Amino acid sequence: MEMAEFLIRGGKKIKGEIEVRGAKNSALKILPASILFANPIGITNLPLIEDVFRMLELLKALGIRVEKPNGRSLKLGGSEVKIGHLRSDIAERFRASIVLAGPLLAIGKTVTFPHPGGCVIGKRPIDIFLDGWRSMGAKIRSNKSSYTIEAKRLVGSQFIFRKVSVTATETLMLTAVLAHGKTVLKNAAMEPEISSLAKFLNKNGAKIKGAGTSTVEIIGTGGKLLRGGKTFQVIPDRIEAGDFLILGAALKSRLRVIKCNPEHLEAIITMLRAGGANIKSGHDWVEIRPGRALSGLDVTTREYPGFVTDLQAPFTVLMTQAMGDSMIFETVFDGRLNYVEDLVRMGANVTILDPHRVLVHGPTKLHGREIESPDLRAGLAFIIAAMVAEGNSVVKNIYQIDRGYEKIEERLQKIGADIRRVG
Numbered sequence: 084m085e086m087a088e089f090l091i092r093g094g095k096k097i098k099g100e101i102e103v104r105g106a107k108n109s110a111l112k113i114l115p116a117s118i119l120f121a122n123p124i125g126i127t128n129l130p131l132i133e134d135v136f137r138m139l140e141l142l143k144a145l146g147i148r149v150e151k152p153n154g155r156s157l158k159l160g161g162s163e164v165k166i167g168h169l170r171s172d173i174a175e176r177f178r179a180s181i182v183l184a185g186p187l188l189a190i191g192k193t194v195t196f197p198h199p200g201g202c203v204i205g206k207r208p209i210d211i212f213l214d215g216w217r218s219m220g221a222k223i224r225s226n227k228s229s230y231t232i233e234a235k236r237l238v239g240s241q242f243i244f245r246k247v248s249v250t251a252t253e254t255l256m257l258t259a260v261l262a263h264g265k266t267v268l269k270n271a272a273m274e275p276e277i278s279s280l281a282k283f284l285n286k287n288g289a290k291i292k293g294a295g296t297s298t299v300e301i302i303g304t305g306g307k308l309l310r311g312g313k314t315f316q317v318i319p320d321r322i323e324a325g326d327f328l329i330l331g332a333a334l335k336s337r338l339r340v341i342k343c344n345p346e347h348l349e350a351i352i353t354m355l356r357a358g359g360a361n362i363k364s365g366h367d368w369v370e371i372r373p374g375r376a377l378s379g380l381d382v383t384t385r386e387y388p389g390f391v392t393d394l395q396a397p398f399t400v401l402m403t404q405a406m407g408d409s410m411i412f413e414t415v416f417d418g419r420l421n422y423v424e425d426l427v428r429m430g431a432n433v434t435i436l437d438p439h440r441v442l443v444h445g446p447t448k449l450h451g452r453e454i455e456s457p458d459l460r461a462g463l464a465f466i467i468a469a470m471v472a473e474g475n476s477v478v479k480n481i482y483q484i485d486r487g488y489e490k491i492e493e494r495l496q497k498i499g500a501d502i503r504r505v506g
């Protein structure tokens with residue numbers, strides 16, 4: 084296990100520009116799609132993060148040709164898949180590994196994988212994926228450690244999600260593109276990463292309509308590989324952009340977030356403005372400037388276009404600096420409020436109402452401490468808390484942060500943060 088940690092001295096203002104990288108949650112779906120093509124595809128603006136490296140390792144272990152990245156550009160695929168099971172040492176610890184099962188099933192008729200794990204909230208169920216594959220004619224077997232999915236002939240289906248799921252929507256799209264006939268996914272997730280995945284697939288020969296709305300229609304090729312051959316740019320990471328805006332607001336600093344897509348940031352921008360922040364935006368940038376004193380706000384996490392759950396922890400940190408009470412209601416995940424106890428140890432005044440709701444009373448001073456990241460988003464929230472706090476903090480278990488944020492300390496140093504990686 085990696086023992087590296089971040090040392091952070093808080094209380095410093097920041098200023099300048101910070102660049103947003105390609106979206107983790109998009110790259111992790113575009114990479115596994117490379118299995119579906121007859122010709123290699125190109126990817127640009129790939130974020131160089133640990134989760135992407137894990138996905139590339141899984142692909143290589145399947146026999147997929149992956150060229151050495153040239154900066155953030157990469158060519159891969161167009162080669163035959165040699166085996167139909169995922170390397171379990173990686174997949175067990177990495178939730179997004181399940182995305183690979185979609186195209187593998189579509190190509191090889193069978194796939195075996197361990198229960199996909201990850202961080203604390205990575206260990207969520209996969210029942211909806213399984214229902215989706217069953218609806219297309221697959222049979223599922225499982226034992227204590229793994230699942231085997233088999234389908235002699237995958238047939239397009241009408242599938243209604245009983246719960247909106249981002250990755251299940253994407254994974255079923257990646258299965259349906261090679262199935263026989265038409266698949267209609269209803270109550271599908273509508274995140275920008277999903278429309279982007281559809282654009283990428285369509286550019287490379289797929290027939291998908293409606294991605295980005297709640298009904299997605301896919302015409303399958305009946306087993307034939309997609310053409311491939313084209314290059315695609317990963318969209319900017321809207322979560323990272325939101326984190327940076329929250330950081331600017333928390334430090335009452337002027338910060339310009341560049342290489343982002345403001346259209347994907349409407350929920351967080353609206354929320355920050357409602358709290359008093361002064362925000363301007365252009366074609367691919369958003370700037371936050373010190374506004375009036377921030378006031379407390381209630382926030383409920385929702386599927387897109389609502390307030391994204393990945394910004395819930397950073398936003399809670401921000402609310403510790405706002406005047407008055409804020410109710411934070413996490414509706415998407417269980418266990419995504421566990422980091423709150425550490426915030427309280429740093430001096431925040433937070434009452435836990437139930438497993439899904441906390442009440443923040445602000446503003447309060449925070450004090451530096453030793454804290455451990457439970458997952459990548461709470462990890463980033465701890466970096467923000469440490470930058471706001473008086474004194475020194477140590478953030479541990481930063482593999483969780485490196486999973487989703489490319490060299491975050493270097494980008495924060497450039498805008499004036501006192502943060503160092505040690506160990």
Ligand code: UD1
Nearest residue numbers: 108179207208209210211212247248249250392393415416
């Ligand atoms: C994705 C994002 C994650 C984001 C989340 C919600 C990636 C790699 N991750 O996660 O950053 O926080 O969307 O926007 O894209 N569920 C089931 N059964 C299933 C699948 C999901 O019960 O088979 C539940 C989950 O436990 C959760 C809810 O559905 O409570 C929504 O999860 P989902 O949309 O699937 O999140 P991910 O796609 O895993």
